[in-house]
Amino acid sequence: MAGRDLRALFHSNDRELEVSEAFTNRLAQWHAVAAALTAHAQHLSSPGFDVEDLESGRRNVLVFHGVGGIGKSTLSRKLEAALGGQRPAQWGELPFPTEHLLPVRIDLARAAGIDFERVVLAIRLALAGLGRPMPAFDLALRRHWEHHHPGEPLEDYLQRGGMLARFSGALNLPQQMQSALADAAQALALPGTVGGAIGQIAQSLVSALRERRQTVRALAGCSRLADVLDAEPDLETLSFATHLLAWDLAQLPPDRAVLPVVLFDAFEDTGDRTHRDLERLLQRIVWLMPNAFFVITGRNRLQWADTGLHGQLDWAGPAAWPELVPHEAPGPQSAVRQVLIGDFSPQDCEDYLARRLADSGGRPLIGGPLRRTIAARSGGLPLYLDLSIMRFLEIRRSRQPEAEDFGDFPALIARTLSDLTPGERHVLRSVSLLDAFSVSLAARAAGLDQEAAALRLSERPFVRHDQDLLWPFHLHQVVRSAIRNADDHTDDRWSPADWRRAAERAFDALGSEWHSCPRDRAVLVACLRQGLALARDFSLELGWLTDAAFQYVGDSVWEPLTPAARTIPGRAPRTAADTLVETLSALARRQHEHRERTAERLAAVTTTGLLPAELEEMALYYLAKAQRDLGRTAESRRGMQQIAARGGRLAPAAKRGLAHLSRLAGDFPTAMDTARTLGWEGRHHRVTGDVWWLHARMDEAADAYEAGRLEAEQHGKAGEAATTQALRAFALAFADPDQADDALDLAAELLARVDLRATTINAQLAALVRDAGHPGVEDRARHLRTEISTAGLASVHATLELVLCFHHAVLDNQTELAAALARLRELTRGGDYAYYTDIAHFMAALPVEPSTRARWLDGEDPTRRRWRALVNNRRQHLRRTEP
Structure with a gap:
């Protein structure tokens, strides 16, 4: 099945070099052919078939389409050979007798010099063998x-x-x-x-x-x-x-009957969407020969099922060609006869490279590690593999090729652009700046008033389509990389100034997309990812990114922005866009990194001086939050005071931070007074709830947290809603384990939509409180302690130990209680959360010596009685629920 690869053969003086025309397994395409031919043969033998019926819809065509260089012509040749009796070993037999199949392949490429008269003669000549x-x-x-x-x-x-x-x-x-x-x-x-x-x-x-x-x-x-x-x-x-x-x-008599299988290759060369004269004549052959089967290979899907082609073609629409209807079109689809030829698998890529070049002993000339590198960079595109073979032979003349020699190929640009209109070429270069796009976004990025060129481009096979995505189109990764990075030698290539203007258009188009749907979180994140990348790569002014960044952090969802956070290791940010990318990346990654790492990254950002003042406040605020989580209270307070004094967008949040710091120090009246001034922007209900639960006033705390969740939902803040619901579950877990179950279920539902590590840990703490007095709490606490350490949430360690004190107090386990108290004293030795030791003593009815002198809202004794009552209530609950 494999012949000699003359291109490779004539690139080397090495006569021992074995160069084969490798054919990589296309088993899925063969299965499609087998299924279609089987269905067609059954249709021909049905009693209702009439060769002179000119009105019934046609099902006698199968289309394979794909990007240039994907292997369509090779597949067409192999199908002709297989149907003619030279089937590759890896392809299974057809499920019906094949001796009456008559394949005829016709190359419609311009280089083949074909015309319609020759097409008809070719079909008749194939039948002359009868x-x-x-x-x-x-x-x-x-x-x-x-x-x-x-x-x-x-x-x-x-x-x-x-x-x-x-x-x-x-x-x-x-x-x-x-x-x-x-x-x-x-x-x-x-x-x-x-x-x-x-x-x-x-x-x-x-x-x-x-x-x-x-x-x-x-x-x-x-x-x-x-x-x-x-x-x-x-x-x-x-x-x-x-x-x-x-x-x-x-x-023909039954013993002489044949089933012609006509393979039209390079169908894209029959014309374009405006000039369809040859396509119209070829379509007539397909329609008027319903007892033949046609396999069409080309770069683009057939549009024959589109109703808009009535008048340009004799037969158009889904009724005429029911099996050529696109996937996303409505209506029944008994079969799919438009098959996009996909990329090679990594294994097929390596096999292709191994068999294309070998020494006289049959051993692959390209070593295994280099084959794997080329295969990975090819994205499965056979054209890339073929160009790599040529580059390998070229470099091999002077030295051993290395992985760095195989990057982007300029030839990929020429092959991709070869059959595009000037408008499509312009749109293609414009959307190569984007990870994903819609037709309207592509047109705006290209600076076009009409969408026709963008719409045509979206139908090209190197444009991948996923209808479920926000922007359903994206370029094949190898094609996009070549257009962006390879030396472009085409006549209409762009200068650096052209690329910058295109980047500005694309950036503005993304801003318009976000402004048109300001409350849509998916649109916000998608625009941020692509907008940050453009601003960074082309040193653009931040523009709409400032407002978008504040909305991103304000929702507290923290979707990853990694596509836009590509930074060169060891290189400090050089522009405002660089710095903003690093800032948002640090904030998103803090859900998965130690707070120490977050603090380091944000501290570096604040020293660059590259960000505008309000974005610098963002970095300063979250640096202060990270410092608080790490137990660096004094540094955190200075940062919060600085931001609150500026009166900017984050001033309410900074005031909330100061209220938290007052609470950490045991100054509850100040924390409560501050909470009353915060309003929604300062999350006043959450701050109030944080004070109430420390006083064992769990019903009031739960009500405050619920009010905070409802307010967050009204404002569309999913992260805040999850945070307050987890805290509500924590408060209810002390007072009523049964009610806490429902609260934890809702918290889990809300957390599934966001990425909040600290809030997830709060929910786990709530589950421990709910289960206090039951076996297994200590083991779960050990696992949670490890997770808290990994996250760098030093302040949460103390809360975990307080929860364990509650558990041991319920069980009246004085030994374990004493151990937990000792750990708690060590954790609060610096002064923050020192009153936790008071609360632990309240739970166990132990005297507090010495007192931390926390400023309780209604005095120490009422607070002591409430905490002791929670322990007694839990003991009674356990006795009632014992089996």
Whole structure:
């Protein structure tokens, strides 16, 4: 099945080099062919099939389309060979007898010099091998030939060579046509001297058919023969004459019947979306020969099922071609006959590279590690693999090729752009700046007032489509990389200034997308990811990114922004966009990194001086939060005070931070007074709840947290809603474990939509409180302690130990309680959360010596009684629920 690869052979002086035309397994495509042919054969044998039915929808075509270089022509050649009896070993047999299959492959590429007349001749020449005339069609063909090639015998034309000479029927066809002519003359009782005059025979035959003479009853069953013979013998008539060929095939006896399989390759060269003259003629062949099967390979899907083509093509729409309807179109789809030829798998890529070049002993010339590198960078694109083979041989002349030698290929640009219109080429370069796009976004990024070019581009095979995504289109990664990074030698290549203007257009288009849907979180994140990348790569002004960044952090969802956070290791930010990328990346990653790492990254950002003042406040605020989590209270307080004093966007949040710091120090009246001034922007309900639960006033705390969650939902803040719900579950877990179950379920539901590590840990703490007094709490606490350490949330360690104190107090386990108290004293030795030791003593009815002098809202004794009551209530609950 594999021949010699002449291109590779003539790139080396090494005569020991084995260069094979490797064919990588296309098993899925073979299965598609097998299924389609099986269905077609069953259709032909059904009682209702009529070869002269010109109205029923057609199901006799299968399309393979894909980007240039994906292997369509190779697949077409292999299918022709396989259907002709030379099936690759890895392909299974067809589920029906194949001896009557007659494959004929026709290359429609411009370089092949094909025209419609040659297409029709090729199909007829393939059938000439049957050894018998096709009388109805041969009469029409002879008439056409003598009209367009006067004085030139068909046998001389065929013997001159060209693509038609490869057919074995090249010698038989003239004889069969002459035989059909002689039989017609005899049936019409014309003199022998007239036997060679097709014009007189055609006129007499038309008259005889319309007069229904018995002498021509053999052809009388072909109801449209007279109309074809009576028409002007031009290409239009020749295209309709293929109906006669289909009729002739249907008259063959069962033992001589054949199923022609016509393979049209390089279908994209038949024209474009404006000029469809050749496509219209070829479509007629497919429609008028329903007893043949057609396998079409080309760069683009067939649009024949689009209703908008009525008038340009004779048959268009889903009723005419039900199996060519696109996936996303409505209506039943019994089969899919438009198959996008996908990329090679990594294994196929390596196999291709191994078999294309080998030494005399059959060992792959390209080593395993380099093969894997090339395969990974190819994205599965066979054209990339082929170009890599050529580059390998070129470099091998002077040195051993290395992985760094295989990057982007300029040839990929030329191959990709070759059949695009100027408008499509412009849009393609514009959208190469984007990770994903819609038709409207592509048009705006290209600076176009109309979307036609963008719409056409979206249908190209190197544009991948996923209807479920916000922006459904994206370029094949290798094609995009080549356009962005390879040296472009095309005539309409862009200068650096062109690329910058395109980046500005794309950036502005993304801003418009976000402003059109300001409350849509998915739009916000998608615009941020792409907008940050453009601003960073082209040093653009931040513009709309400032407001978008504040909305991103304000929602507290923290989706990853990693596509936009590509930074060069060891390189400090050089522009405002660089710095903003690093800031948002640090904030998103803090859900998965130690707070120490977050603090380091944000501290570095604040020293650059590159961010505008309000974005610098963002970095300062979250640095102060990280410092608080790490137990660096004094540093955190200074940062919060600085931000609150500026009165900017984050001033309410900074005031909330100061209230938290007051609470950490045990100054509860100040924390509560501050909470009353915060309003929604400062999350006043959450701050109030944080104070109430420390006083064991759990119902008031739960109500405050619930009010905070409802307020967050009203403002569309998913992160805040999850945070307050987890805290509500924590408060309820002390007072009513049963009610806490429902609260924890809702918290889990809300957390599933966001990425909040600290809040997730709060929910786990709530679950421990709910289960206090039950076995297994200590083991779960050990796992949670590890998770808290990994996150760098030092302040949460103390809360975990307080929860364990509650558990041991409920069980009256004095030994474990003493150990937990010792750990708690050590954790709060610096002063923050020192009152936790007071609360632990309240729980166990132990005297507090010495007191931390926390400023309790209603005094120490009422607070002590409430905490002790919670322990007693839990003991009673456990006795009631014991089995």
